[in-house]
Amino acid sequence: MSFHLQSMNRRPDHIKNGHDEWYTKKETYDYLNQKFGPFTLDPFAHELSHLCPRYYTKEQDAFQQDWGRNKAFCNPPYSLVERAISYTIMNHYEAWFLTNAATDNRWFHRWIAPHCDELYFFRGKLYFDENPAEKRKRLLAKYKANFCEEMMKIENPAPRPSIFFHIPNSDATFGDKKWGVLYRNLKEELATKPAAYHLQ
Numbered sequence: 001m002s003f004h005l006q007s008m009n010r011r012p013d014h015i016k017n018g019h020d021e022w023y024t025k026k027e028t029y030d031y032l033n034q035k036f037g038p039f040t041l042d043p044f045a046h047e048l049s050h051l052c053p054r055y056y057t058k059e060q061d062a063f064q065q066d067w068g069r070n071k072a073f074c075n076p077p078y079s080l081v082e083r084a085i086s087y088t089i090m091n092h093y094e095a096w097f098l099t100n101a102a103t104d105n106r107w108f109h110r111w112i113a114p115h116c117d118e119l120y121f122f123r124g125k126l127y128f129d130e131n132p133a134e135k136r137k138r139l140l141a142k143y144k145a146n147f148c149e150e151m152m153k154i155e156n157p158a159p160r161p162s163i164f165f166h167i168p169n170s171d172a173t174f175g176d177k178k179w180g181v182l183y184r185n186l187k188e189e190l191a192t193k194p195a196a197y198h199l200q
Contacts, residue, residue: 022128041070082107119165
């Protein structure tokens with residue numbers, strides 16, 4: 001899940017439809033939770049669509065909270081990715097991050113490459129959910145009298161490939177790192193051979 005706060009980054013990595021609040025689809029979350037969970041904290045959540053038993057909303061502000069010994073699932077807004085990762089590392093929290101594969105950005109090489117101990121690329125682009133109220137408002141403004149409810153079912157592919165990586169609560173050494181590939185959901189993985197693999 002995600003919400004928008006003041007960015008720590010010099011510029012947002014990606015803004016689509018005027019905002020960077022994009023929500024993890026439940027089938028994606030269920031797939032990742034089955035393979036890497038159970039996750040117990042959703043720090044960047046919405047009151048109506050949180051994924052974990054414990055969560056923080058925009059009003060609660062994850063950066064002002066003690067995440068404790070939870071295994072967090074983080075899908076922060078694009079404009080908060082660097083701040084969220086650095087906050088996790090500096091406070092020695094454990095978290096799995098779902099974000100864009102911005103290997104060309106400085107925050108990838110400053111925070112992810114040195115500190116993660118597992119990193120996975122997805123086969124194909126993931127789809128994310130948009131806040132329903134914002135989506136309806138945007139589509140009504142764009143299509144006016146031609147708007148119909150079927151438009152609400154249009155899915156939003158990520159603008160860039162995605163990665164899923166683990167930040168442990170202590171620094172991992174280079175020799176401990178695991179790299180690999182994931183499918184977009186369990187159904188796709190079961191239908192495709194060979195299954196997701198690890199590169200040691």
